[in-house]
Amino acid sequence: MGTTAVTVVMVMLCGIMVHADVKPQKDFNLQRFAGKWYRVGLAYDSPRFLPYRDMLRASMGIITPLPNGNVNLTMWDATTLSCQTKLYQYEKTNVSGQFIYFSTTHNMIKDITVVETNYTDYALVLKHKEFNREYTQVALYGRTLKVRNYVIQKFKDFAVSQGLSRESILTPPPAENCPPAESEC
Numbered sequence: 001m002g003t004t005a006v007t008v009v010m011v012m013l014c015g016i017m018v019h020a021d022v023k024p025q026k027d028f029n030l031q032r033f034a035g036k037w038y039r040v041g042l043a044y045d046s047p048r049f050l051p052y053r054d055m056l057r058a059s060m061g062i063i064t065p066l067p068n069g070n071v072n073l074t075m076w077d078a079t080t081l082s083c084q085t086k087l088y089q090y091e092k093t094n095v096s097g098q099f100i101y102f103s104t105t106h107n108m109i110k111d112i113t114v115v116e117t118n119y120t121d122y123a124l125v126l127k128h129k130e131f132n133r134e135y136t137q138v139a140l141y142g143r144t145l146k147v148r149n150y151v152i153q154k155f156k157d158f159a160v161s162q163g164l165s166r167e168s169i170l171t172p173p174p175a176e177n178c179p180p181a182e183s184e185c
């Protein structure tokens with residue numbers, strides 16, 4: 001019993017401190033990161049997300065670097081009824097590859113770290129609120145809808161290392177006609 005309690009405490013501590021040593025992609029290059037991506041994987045443990053899990057689709061997004069180093073991200077979000085675009089504005093920080101943004105959903109500032117990318121194929125992105133696991137997300141972006149298996153494995157391992165449960169890891173099917181075919185760039 002005693003051992004279990006100690007284990008639980010250690011797991012909790014690790015859960016809290018786990019982000020501290022996540023470094024962004026070395027020599028992060030925003031210009032090379034620009035353009036079209038698909039969110040082909042998402043790990044998200046929030047109970048509030050549970051009802052939406054099965055509806056998740058691999059949405060498309062476009063990263064537009066701004067001259068001051070900030071970023072506009074346009075995401076196409078397929079809901080059961082429509083295809084909506086959402087604009088996110090990421091503000092640069094002093095650390096290249098790290099951004100902050102104001103989440104209107106959660107009404108708080110969150111950190112975004114581009115943990116690893118090779119620009120041409122995939123990007124592993126951590127979105128989190130320090131000290132609060134409920135708001136932590138790990139996303140896998142691909143330049144196309146299909147990424148290599150070892151990249152998916154890398155994404156899953158990283159999500160688990162950030163304290164997300166295996167059950168929370170999704171690799172959703174593509175969005176159908178969202179954005180509508182004629183407007184796809």
Ligand SMILES: *[C@@H]1O[C@H](CO)[C@@H](O)[C@H](O)[C@H]1NC(C)=O
Nearest residue numbers: 064065066071072073087089
């Ligand atoms: C970025 O988003 C802001 C806010 O919607 C908009 O005013 C601005 O024109 C956008 N910039 C680019 C380059 O898309």
Ligand SMILES: *[C@@H]1O[C@H](CO)[C@@H](O)[C@H](O)[C@H]1NC(C)=O
Nearest residue numbers: 091092093094095096098100
């Ligand atoms: C970022 O760097 C500038 C200039 O070195 C400094 O004045 C500012 O306090 C730093 N901001 C943060 C959040 O570290």
Ligand SMILES: *[C@@H]1O[C@H](CO)[C@@H](O)[C@H](O)[C@H]1NC(C)=O
Nearest residue numbers: 118119120121122148150151
């Ligand atoms: C990026 O990753 C893909 C898939 O793992 C690989 O085929 C490609 O060569 C990599 N590109 C670079 C520039 O490292």
